[in-house]
Amino acid sequence: MSDKDLRYTAEHEWVDARDGVATIGITAYAAERLGDVVYVDLPEVGAAVQAGTVIGEIESTKSVGELYAPVTGTVTEVNAAVVDAPETVNADPLGEGWLVRVDYAELPELLGADEYEALTRA
Protein backbone atom coordinates (compact mmCIF):
# COMPACT_ATOMS: atom_id res chain seq x y z
CA MET A 1 0.00 0.00 0.00
CA SER A 2 1.49 3.30 -1.05
CA ASP A 3 0.28 6.62 0.31
CA LYS A 4 -0.62 7.41 -3.29
CA ASP A 5 -3.40 4.81 -3.10
CA LEU A 6 -4.98 6.32 -0.02
CA ARG A 7 -7.70 8.92 0.19
CA TYR A 8 -7.55 11.87 2.52
CA THR A 9 -9.64 14.42 4.38
CA ALA A 10 -8.93 18.12 4.80
CA GLU A 11 -8.86 17.32 8.53
CA HIS A 12 -5.71 15.22 7.99
CA GLU A 13 -7.13 11.71 8.19
CA TRP A 14 -6.16 9.05 5.68
CA VAL A 15 -8.62 6.41 4.50
CA ASP A 16 -7.84 3.04 3.00
CA ALA A 17 -11.25 1.98 1.62
CA ARG A 18 -11.75 -1.48 0.22
CA ASP A 19 -14.62 -3.99 0.12
CA GLY A 20 -16.86 -1.79 2.24
CA VAL A 21 -14.34 -1.40 5.08
CA ALA A 22 -12.44 1.85 5.65
CA THR A 23 -9.21 1.73 7.63
CA ILE A 24 -8.57 5.19 9.09
CA GLY A 25 -5.57 6.93 10.58
CA ILE A 26 -3.95 10.35 10.72
CA THR A 27 -1.45 11.48 8.12
CA ALA A 28 2.30 11.71 8.57
CA TYR A 29 1.93 15.48 8.21
CA ALA A 30 -0.57 15.58 11.09
CA ALA A 31 1.56 13.31 13.28
CA GLU A 32 4.58 15.48 12.64
CA ARG A 33 2.67 18.64 13.48
CA LEU A 34 1.20 17.18 16.68
CA GLY A 35 4.53 16.01 18.05
CA ASP A 36 4.90 12.97 20.28
CA VAL A 37 1.50 11.34 20.70
CA VAL A 38 0.96 10.31 24.33
CA TYR A 39 -2.72 9.39 24.47
CA VAL A 40 -5.27 8.10 21.97
CA ASP A 41 -9.01 7.94 22.68
CA LEU A 42 -10.94 5.81 20.17
CA PRO A 43 -14.62 4.86 19.79
CA GLU A 44 -16.04 1.51 20.93
CA VAL A 45 -16.34 -1.37 18.51
CA GLY A 46 -19.97 -1.39 17.31
CA ALA A 47 -20.38 2.37 17.60
CA ALA A 48 -22.29 4.05 14.80
CA VAL A 49 -20.33 6.99 13.40
CA GLN A 50 -21.40 9.83 11.16
CA ALA A 51 -19.07 11.28 8.54
CA GLY A 52 -17.71 14.64 9.65
CA THR A 53 -18.25 14.10 13.38
CA VAL A 54 -15.60 13.75 16.06
CA ILE A 55 -15.05 10.10 17.02
CA GLY A 56 -11.79 10.24 18.91
CA GLU A 57 -8.88 12.29 20.23
CA ILE A 58 -5.17 12.19 19.68
CA GLU A 59 -3.17 13.97 22.36
CA SER A 60 0.46 14.97 22.17
CA THR A 61 2.49 16.60 24.92
CA LYS A 62 1.69 19.93 23.28
CA SER A 63 -1.84 19.71 21.99
CA VAL A 64 -5.02 17.78 21.33
CA GLY A 65 -6.18 16.72 17.88
CA GLU A 66 -9.68 15.50 17.12
CA LEU A 67 -10.29 12.48 14.96
CA TYR A 68 -13.13 12.98 12.51
CA ALA A 69 -15.01 10.11 10.90
CA PRO A 70 -14.37 10.34 7.15
CA VAL A 71 -17.25 7.93 6.43
CA THR A 72 -20.63 7.02 7.89
CA GLY A 73 -20.91 3.49 9.23
CA THR A 74 -20.17 1.13 12.11
CA VAL A 75 -16.85 0.72 13.90
CA THR A 76 -15.70 -2.88 13.41
CA GLU A 77 -12.24 -2.70 14.90
CA VAL A 78 -10.02 -0.32 16.87
CA ASN A 79 -6.24 -0.55 17.06
CA ALA A 80 -5.62 -1.61 20.67
CA ALA A 81 -1.87 -1.62 20.04
CA VAL A 82 -1.97 2.14 19.44
CA VAL A 83 -3.94 2.72 22.65
CA ASP A 84 -1.24 0.82 24.56
CA ALA A 85 1.64 2.42 22.64
CA PRO A 86 0.50 5.84 21.33
CA GLU A 87 3.99 6.57 19.98
CA THR A 88 3.16 4.13 17.16
CA VAL A 89 1.16 6.96 15.58
CA ASN A 90 4.40 8.93 15.13
CA ALA A 91 6.55 5.95 14.21
CA ASP A 92 4.29 4.56 11.48
CA PRO A 93 1.22 6.76 10.94
CA LEU A 94 0.16 5.12 7.68
CA GLY A 95 0.81 1.53 8.80
CA GLU A 96 0.99 0.15 12.35
CA GLY A 97 -0.39 3.47 13.58
CA TRP A 98 -3.85 3.00 12.01
CA LEU A 99 -6.67 3.88 14.39
CA VAL A 100 -10.10 2.46 13.50
CA ARG A 101 -11.90 0.37 10.89
CA VAL A 102 -15.41 1.37 9.85
CA ASP A 103 -17.95 -0.63 7.84
CA TYR A 104 -19.54 1.75 5.38
CA ALA A 105 -22.30 1.59 2.77
CA GLU A 106 -21.23 4.53 0.67
CA LEU A 107 -17.87 6.20 0.26
CA PRO A 108 -18.09 10.01 0.25
CA GLU A 109 -15.91 12.12 -1.97
CA LEU A 110 -12.45 12.36 -0.42
CA LEU A 111 -9.17 13.97 -1.46
CA GLY A 112 -6.61 12.21 -3.62
CA ALA A 113 -2.94 12.09 -2.62
CA ASP A 114 -1.99 15.02 -4.85
CA GLU A 115 -4.87 17.17 -3.62
CA TYR A 116 -3.98 16.42 -0.01
CA GLU A 117 -0.33 17.16 -0.56
CA ALA A 118 -1.22 20.48 -2.15
CA LEU A 119 -3.32 21.27 0.92
CA THR A 120 -0.43 20.68 3.31
CA ARG A 121 1.83 22.93 1.29
CA ALA A 122 -0.65 25.79 1.19
Next chain:
Amino acid sequence: MTDLSPDPASRRSPLHDVHAAAGATFTDFAGWQMPVRYSSDLAEHAAVRTAAGLFDLSHMGEILVVGPQSAAALDFALSGPMSRLAERQAKYTLMLDENGGIIDDLVVYRTGEDRYLVVANASNREVVAARLRERADGFDALVEDESGDIGLLALQGPRALEILQNLDGLDLRADIEPGTSTADAVAALRYYRAIPGEYEGRRILVARTGYTGEDGFELYTSPEILRTLWESLLEIGAGAGLVPAGLAARDTLRLEAGMPLYGHELGLSVLPAQAGIGRAVSLDGKGDFVGRAAIERGEPADPRSDFAGRVLVGLASEGKRAGRAGYAVHEDGGGRVGFITSGALSPTLGHPVALAYVDADRGEPGTTLSVDVRGTRIPATVTPLPFYTRAAH
Protein backbone atom coordinates in the same frame (compact mmCIF):
# COMPACT_ATOMS: atom_id res chain seq x y z
CA MET B 1 -7.64 16.20 12.82
CA THR B 2 -7.83 19.99 13.02
CA ASP B 3 -5.91 23.11 13.94
CA LEU B 4 -2.80 22.47 11.92
CA SER B 5 -2.53 25.83 10.23
CA PRO B 6 0.86 26.47 8.66
CA ASP B 7 3.17 28.95 10.32
CA PRO B 8 3.08 32.49 9.00
CA ALA B 9 6.37 33.97 7.91
CA SER B 10 8.13 35.76 10.73
CA ARG B 11 11.51 36.65 12.18
CA ARG B 12 14.18 34.01 12.04
CA SER B 13 17.02 33.04 14.32
CA PRO B 14 20.59 33.29 12.98
CA LEU B 15 20.54 29.48 13.35
CA HIS B 16 17.39 28.98 11.26
CA ASP B 17 19.13 27.12 8.43
CA VAL B 18 21.01 24.93 10.91
CA HIS B 19 17.72 24.00 12.58
CA ALA B 20 16.04 23.31 9.25
CA ALA B 21 18.94 21.07 8.20
CA ALA B 22 18.57 19.20 11.51
CA GLY B 23 14.94 18.46 10.63
CA ALA B 24 13.32 20.92 13.02
CA THR B 25 9.61 21.63 13.00
CA PHE B 26 9.07 25.35 13.48
CA THR B 27 6.42 27.25 15.37
CA ASP B 28 5.48 30.89 15.39
CA PHE B 29 6.44 32.21 18.80
CA ALA B 30 6.03 35.91 19.58
CA GLY B 31 6.65 36.79 15.94
CA TRP B 32 9.64 34.48 15.62
CA GLN B 33 9.87 31.22 13.76
CA MET B 34 11.59 28.99 16.31
CA PRO B 35 12.19 25.23 16.52
CA VAL B 36 9.38 23.51 18.40
CA ARG B 37 11.13 20.14 18.16
CA TYR B 38 13.84 18.43 16.14
CA SER B 39 12.67 14.84 16.18
CA SER B 40 10.80 13.97 19.37
CA ASP B 41 9.87 16.40 22.13
CA LEU B 42 9.75 13.51 24.63
CA ALA B 43 13.30 12.45 23.70
CA GLU B 44 14.51 16.05 23.95
CA HIS B 45 12.80 16.44 27.33
CA ALA B 46 14.37 13.21 28.60
CA ALA B 47 17.82 14.24 27.32
CA VAL B 48 17.69 17.43 29.41
CA ARG B 49 16.66 15.46 32.52
CA THR B 50 19.31 12.73 32.10
CA ALA B 51 22.11 14.22 29.97
CA ALA B 52 21.85 17.62 28.29
CA GLY B 53 19.93 19.68 25.75
CA LEU B 54 20.86 22.76 23.76
CA PHE B 55 18.24 25.45 23.14
CA ASP B 56 18.36 28.37 20.73
CA LEU B 57 16.79 31.32 22.55
CA SER B 58 17.57 33.98 19.97
CA HIS B 59 14.05 35.31 20.33
CA MET B 60 14.54 36.48 23.92
CA GLY B 61 14.99 40.22 24.49
CA GLU B 62 18.26 41.59 25.88
CA ILE B 63 18.17 45.17 27.14
CA LEU B 64 21.19 46.96 28.60
CA VAL B 65 20.86 49.57 31.32
CA VAL B 66 24.08 51.52 31.74
CA GLY B 67 25.10 54.56 33.71
CA PRO B 68 26.03 55.87 37.18
CA GLN B 69 22.39 55.66 38.31
CA SER B 70 21.46 52.42 36.55
CA ALA B 71 21.04 50.65 39.91
CA ALA B 72 18.70 53.33 41.24
CA ALA B 73 16.78 53.42 37.97
CA LEU B 74 16.21 49.66 38.06
CA ASP B 75 15.24 49.76 41.75
CA PHE B 76 12.47 52.14 40.69
CA ALA B 77 11.55 50.35 37.46
CA LEU B 78 11.49 46.74 38.72
CA SER B 79 10.17 44.87 41.76
CA GLY B 80 13.44 43.50 43.12
CA PRO B 81 16.41 45.07 44.94
CA MET B 82 18.58 45.57 41.88
CA SER B 83 21.03 47.93 43.63
CA ARG B 84 21.81 45.14 46.09
CA LEU B 85 23.02 42.75 43.43
CA ALA B 86 26.74 42.08 43.53
CA GLU B 87 28.61 42.33 40.27
CA ARG B 88 28.17 39.08 38.35
CA GLN B 89 25.04 38.23 40.29
CA ALA B 90 21.70 37.55 38.60
CA LYS B 91 18.19 37.93 39.96
CA TYR B 92 14.73 36.79 38.93
CA THR B 93 12.53 39.86 39.10
CA LEU B 94 9.33 41.43 37.77
CA MET B 95 8.27 44.53 35.93
CA LEU B 96 4.94 45.67 37.42
CA ASP B 97 2.42 48.21 36.26
CA GLU B 98 0.79 50.82 38.49
CA ASN B 99 -1.90 48.29 39.53
CA GLY B 100 0.68 45.75 40.66
CA GLY B 101 -0.01 43.56 37.62
CA ILE B 102 2.88 41.78 35.93
CA ILE B 103 4.14 43.34 32.67
CA ASP B 104 6.88 40.70 32.41
CA ASP B 105 9.11 38.43 34.43
CA LEU B 106 12.81 39.04 33.91
CA VAL B 107 16.25 37.81 34.74
CA VAL B 108 18.57 40.72 35.44
CA TYR B 109 22.35 40.33 35.48
CA ARG B 110 24.60 42.93 37.07
CA THR B 111 27.49 42.86 34.65
CA GLY B 112 29.39 45.83 36.14
CA GLU B 113 29.25 48.52 38.80
CA ASP B 114 27.01 50.60 36.54
CA ARG B 115 25.87 48.00 33.98
CA TYR B 116 22.90 45.65 33.96
CA LEU B 117 21.59 43.18 31.40
CA VAL B 118 17.80 42.77 31.51
CA VAL B 119 16.47 39.64 29.78
CA ALA B 120 12.81 39.83 28.76
CA ASN B 121 10.38 37.42 27.14
CA ALA B 122 10.29 37.74 23.36
CA SER B 123 6.67 38.89 23.32
CA ASN B 124 7.43 41.67 25.83
CA ARG B 125 10.76 42.90 24.59
CA GLU B 126 9.40 46.14 23.15
CA VAL B 127 7.12 47.02 26.04
CA VAL B 128 9.83 46.25 28.59
CA ALA B 129 12.34 48.43 26.73
CA ALA B 130 9.80 51.24 26.42
CA ARG B 131 8.77 51.13 30.11
CA LEU B 132 12.42 50.97 31.19
CA ARG B 133 13.15 54.09 29.16
CA GLU B 134 10.18 55.94 30.69
CA ARG B 135 11.03 54.85 34.19
CA ALA B 136 14.75 55.63 33.82
CA ASP B 137 13.87 59.18 32.81
CA GLY B 138 15.39 61.53 35.39
CA PHE B 139 18.07 59.00 36.33
CA ASP B 140 21.58 59.15 34.88
CA ALA B 141 21.13 55.85 33.05
CA LEU B 142 20.79 54.80 29.43
CA VAL B 143 18.49 52.03 28.21
CA GLU B 144 19.55 50.24 25.02
CA ASP B 145 17.65 47.38 23.41
CA GLU B 146 20.52 45.16 22.27
CA SER B 147 18.36 42.16 21.31
CA GLY B 148 19.53 42.31 17.71
CA ASP B 149 23.18 42.20 18.75
CA ILE B 150 23.02 39.50 21.42
CA GLY B 151 22.35 35.85 20.74
CA LEU B 152 21.43 33.36 23.45
CA LEU B 153 21.89 29.62 23.78
CA ALA B 154 20.88 27.57 26.83
CA LEU B 155 22.86 24.44 27.64
CA GLN B 156 20.82 22.56 30.22
CA GLY B 157 21.06 19.22 31.98
CA PRO B 158 23.16 17.26 34.46
CA ARG B 159 26.03 16.93 31.97
CA ALA B 160 25.99 20.61 30.88
CA LEU B 161 28.97 21.46 33.08
CA GLU B 162 31.34 18.86 31.68
CA ILE B 163 30.31 19.75 28.12
CA LEU B 164 30.95 23.46 28.63
CA GLN B 165 34.28 22.69 30.31
CA ASN B 166 35.38 20.98 27.10
CA LEU B 167 34.43 23.86 24.80
CA ASP B 168 37.51 24.91 22.84
CA GLY B 169 37.87 28.62 22.26
CA LEU B 170 36.07 29.66 25.46
CA ASP B 171 38.35 31.88 27.50
CA LEU B 172 37.32 33.19 30.90
CA ARG B 173 40.90 33.58 32.11
CA ALA B 174 41.09 37.36 31.82
CA ASP B 175 38.51 37.54 34.54
CA ILE B 176 39.55 34.95 37.10
CA GLU B 177 42.31 34.23 39.56
CA PRO B 178 45.74 33.75 37.98
CA GLY B 179 46.65 30.10 37.66
CA THR B 180 43.09 28.82 37.31
CA SER B 181 41.69 27.52 34.06
CA THR B 182 38.50 28.33 32.18
CA ALA B 183 37.23 24.85 33.09
CA ASP B 184 37.79 25.65 36.79
CA ALA B 185 35.99 28.97 36.44
CA VAL B 186 32.98 27.31 34.82
CA ALA B 187 32.84 24.68 37.57
CA ALA B 188 33.17 27.33 40.30
CA LEU B 189 30.37 29.47 38.86
CA ARG B 190 27.47 29.42 41.33
CA TYR B 191 23.76 29.31 40.56
CA TYR B 192 22.47 32.69 39.42
CA ARG B 193 25.97 34.03 38.83
CA ALA B 194 27.51 35.04 35.52
CA ILE B 195 31.07 35.47 34.33
CA PRO B 196 32.22 37.42 31.25
CA GLY B 197 34.86 36.16 28.85
CA GLU B 198 35.70 35.62 25.22
CA TYR B 199 34.70 33.00 22.72
CA GLU B 200 36.26 32.95 19.27
CA GLY B 201 37.40 36.53 19.77
CA ARG B 202 33.94 37.81 20.75
CA ARG B 203 32.57 38.71 24.13
CA ILE B 204 30.48 36.10 25.88
CA LEU B 205 28.58 36.05 29.16
CA VAL B 206 28.42 32.61 30.76
CA ALA B 207 25.56 32.45 33.28
CA ARG B 208 24.49 29.59 35.52
CA THR B 209 20.81 30.14 34.94
CA GLY B 210 18.01 28.34 33.12
CA TYR B 211 14.35 27.47 32.81
CA THR B 212 14.30 23.69 32.97
CA GLY B 213 14.74 22.70 36.61
CA GLU B 214 18.17 21.25 35.81
CA ASP B 215 21.70 22.51 36.28
CA GLY B 216 22.87 24.42 33.25
CA PHE B 217 24.15 27.53 31.59
CA GLU B 218 22.90 30.36 29.47
CA LEU B 219 25.40 31.77 27.00
CA TYR B 220 25.00 35.32 25.72
CA THR B 221 27.19 36.24 22.78
CA SER B 222 27.36 37.83 19.34
CA PRO B 223 24.92 36.46 16.72
CA GLU B 224 27.87 36.18 14.31
CA ILE B 225 29.45 33.35 16.28
CA LEU B 226 26.25 31.73 17.47
CA ARG B 227 26.45 29.07 14.76
CA THR B 228 30.04 28.17 15.69
CA LEU B 229 29.05 27.96 19.35
CA TRP B 230 25.96 25.84 18.55
CA GLU B 231 27.80 23.39 16.32
CA SER B 232 30.85 23.13 18.59
CA LEU B 233 28.74 22.38 21.65
CA LEU B 234 26.71 19.74 19.82
CA GLU B 235 29.88 18.12 18.53
CA ILE B 236 31.72 17.94 21.84
CA GLY B 237 28.53 17.08 23.74
CA ALA B 238 27.34 14.28 21.48
CA GLY B 239 29.22 11.64 23.46
CA ALA B 240 27.61 12.88 26.68
CA GLY B 241 24.13 12.66 25.14
CA LEU B 242 23.65 16.33 24.24
CA VAL B 243 20.87 16.93 21.70
CA PRO B 244 19.30 20.08 20.27
CA ALA B 245 16.01 20.74 22.05
CA GLY B 246 13.00 22.77 20.97
CA LEU B 247 10.37 24.95 22.59
CA ALA B 248 8.02 21.99 23.17
CA ALA B 249 10.54 20.34 25.50
CA ARG B 250 11.34 23.70 27.10
CA ASP B 251 7.66 24.13 27.96
CA THR B 252 7.18 20.69 29.53
CA LEU B 253 10.49 21.03 31.40
CA ARG B 254 9.55 24.38 32.95
CA LEU B 255 6.04 23.10 33.74
CA GLU B 256 7.43 20.12 35.69
CA ALA B 257 9.76 22.55 37.47
CA GLY B 258 6.73 24.68 38.44
CA MET B 259 8.09 27.76 36.69
CA PRO B 260 5.47 30.27 35.51
CA LEU B 261 5.32 31.43 31.90
CA TYR B 262 4.27 34.92 30.89
CA GLY B 263 0.95 34.85 29.02
CA HIS B 264 -0.10 31.68 30.86
CA GLU B 265 0.53 32.06 34.59
CA LEU B 266 1.63 35.71 34.52
CA GLY B 267 0.01 38.81 33.11
CA LEU B 268 -1.32 42.26 33.84
CA SER B 269 -4.27 40.85 35.82
CA VAL B 270 -2.02 38.88 38.18
CA LEU B 271 -0.41 40.17 41.37
CA PRO B 272 2.95 38.54 42.16
CA ALA B 273 1.67 36.99 45.40
CA GLN B 274 -1.17 35.25 43.53
CA ALA B 275 1.41 33.63 41.26
CA GLY B 276 3.50 32.47 44.23
CA ILE B 277 6.35 34.82 43.35
CA GLY B 278 5.84 37.43 46.06
CA ARG B 279 9.48 36.83 46.97
CA ALA B 280 10.42 38.66 43.75
CA VAL B 281 8.91 41.85 45.20
CA SER B 282 11.09 43.79 47.61
CA LEU B 283 8.94 45.90 49.94
CA ASP B 284 11.58 46.15 52.68
CA GLY B 285 14.80 46.29 50.70
CA LYS B 286 14.33 49.56 48.85
CA GLY B 287 12.24 52.65 48.39
CA ASP B 288 9.49 53.42 45.93
CA PHE B 289 9.04 51.45 42.73
CA VAL B 290 6.31 51.21 40.12
CA GLY B 291 3.55 49.00 41.50
CA ARG B 292 4.58 49.31 45.13
CA ALA B 293 1.53 51.24 46.32
CA ALA B 294 -0.81 48.78 44.64
CA ILE B 295 1.00 45.77 46.12
CA GLU B 296 0.74 47.32 49.58
CA ARG B 297 -2.98 47.86 49.11
CA GLY B 298 -3.27 44.19 48.16
CA GLU B 299 -6.29 44.67 45.92
CA PRO B 300 -6.63 42.63 42.73
CA ALA B 301 -4.80 44.16 39.76
CA ASP B 302 -8.01 43.77 37.76
CA PRO B 303 -11.09 42.98 39.90
CA ARG B 304 -13.11 41.86 36.86
CA SER B 305 -10.50 39.39 35.71
CA ASP B 306 -10.88 35.63 36.09
CA PHE B 307 -7.63 35.72 38.10
CA ALA B 308 -9.09 37.97 40.84
CA GLY B 309 -9.28 36.20 44.22
CA ARG B 310 -7.48 33.14 42.91
CA VAL B 311 -4.04 31.70 43.50
CA LEU B 312 -1.67 29.62 41.43
CA VAL B 313 -1.52 25.94 42.41
CA GLY B 314 -0.15 22.72 41.04
CA LEU B 315 -2.63 19.98 40.11
CA ALA B 316 -1.73 16.33 39.67
CA SER B 317 -3.99 13.63 38.23
CA GLU B 318 -3.85 9.94 37.50
CA GLY B 319 -4.15 8.37 34.07
CA LYS B 320 -3.02 9.92 30.82
CA ARG B 321 -5.57 12.59 29.95
CA ALA B 322 -4.11 16.01 30.67
CA GLY B 323 -5.96 19.22 31.35
CA ARG B 324 -4.87 22.02 29.03
CA ALA B 325 -4.71 25.80 29.25
CA GLY B 326 -8.22 27.21 29.58
CA TYR B 327 -9.91 24.06 30.93
CA ALA B 328 -12.20 24.64 33.90
CA VAL B 329 -11.34 23.40 37.39
CA HIS B 330 -14.29 22.38 39.55
CA GLU B 331 -14.91 21.64 43.17
CA ASP B 332 -15.24 17.91 43.68
CA GLY B 333 -18.78 17.34 42.43
CA GLY B 334 -19.50 21.06 42.43
CA GLY B 335 -19.10 24.38 40.64
CA ARG B 336 -16.23 26.04 38.88
CA VAL B 337 -13.47 27.22 41.21
CA GLY B 338 -10.78 28.08 38.66
CA PHE B 339 -9.03 27.26 35.44
CA ILE B 340 -5.86 25.71 34.09
CA THR B 341 -3.14 27.94 32.65
CA SER B 342 -0.66 25.22 31.56
CA GLY B 343 -1.03 21.46 31.51
CA ALA B 344 0.50 18.34 30.03
CA LEU B 345 1.10 14.67 30.59
CA SER B 346 4.36 15.01 32.52
CA PRO B 347 7.05 13.21 30.50
CA THR B 348 9.20 12.61 33.59
CA LEU B 349 6.47 11.67 36.07
CA GLY B 350 4.16 9.84 33.66
CA HIS B 351 0.93 11.42 34.94
CA PRO B 352 -0.89 14.66 34.09
CA VAL B 353 0.25 17.85 35.79
CA ALA B 354 -1.13 21.35 35.48
CA LEU B 355 -0.69 24.87 36.77
CA ALA B 356 -4.05 26.40 37.61
CA TYR B 357 -5.60 29.42 39.26
CA VAL B 358 -8.17 28.38 41.87
CA ASP B 359 -10.19 30.20 44.53
CA ALA B 360 -7.81 31.15 47.33
CA ASP B 361 -9.65 28.89 49.82
CA ARG B 362 -9.24 25.86 47.51
CA GLY B 363 -5.47 26.14 47.19
CA GLU B 364 -4.42 23.99 50.15
CA PRO B 365 -2.20 21.03 49.09
CA GLY B 366 -4.18 17.82 49.29
CA THR B 367 -7.47 19.44 48.26
CA THR B 368 -9.34 17.27 45.78
CA LEU B 369 -10.71 19.12 42.77
CA SER B 370 -11.64 18.03 39.26
CA VAL B 371 -10.67 19.16 35.77
CA ASP B 372 -13.16 19.32 32.93
CA VAL B 373 -11.28 17.55 30.12
CA ARG B 374 -13.57 18.21 27.17
CA GLY B 375 -16.68 17.10 29.03
CA THR B 376 -15.16 14.47 31.32
CA ARG B 377 -14.41 15.34 34.94
CA ILE B 378 -10.95 14.06 35.88
CA PRO B 379 -10.05 14.14 39.60
CA ALA B 380 -7.05 16.32 40.42
CA THR B 381 -5.22 16.93 43.69
CA VAL B 382 -3.66 20.23 44.68
CA THR B 383 0.07 19.46 44.84
CA PRO B 384 2.99 21.52 46.16
CA LEU B 385 5.22 23.00 43.46
CA PRO B 386 7.51 22.11 41.84
CA PHE B 387 6.23 18.79 40.54
CA TYR B 388 9.80 17.77 39.77
CA THR B 389 12.99 18.55 41.68
CA ARG B 390 16.35 17.33 40.44
CA ALA B 391 18.30 15.06 42.72
CA ALA B 392 20.92 16.77 44.86
CA HIS B 393 24.48 16.21 43.76
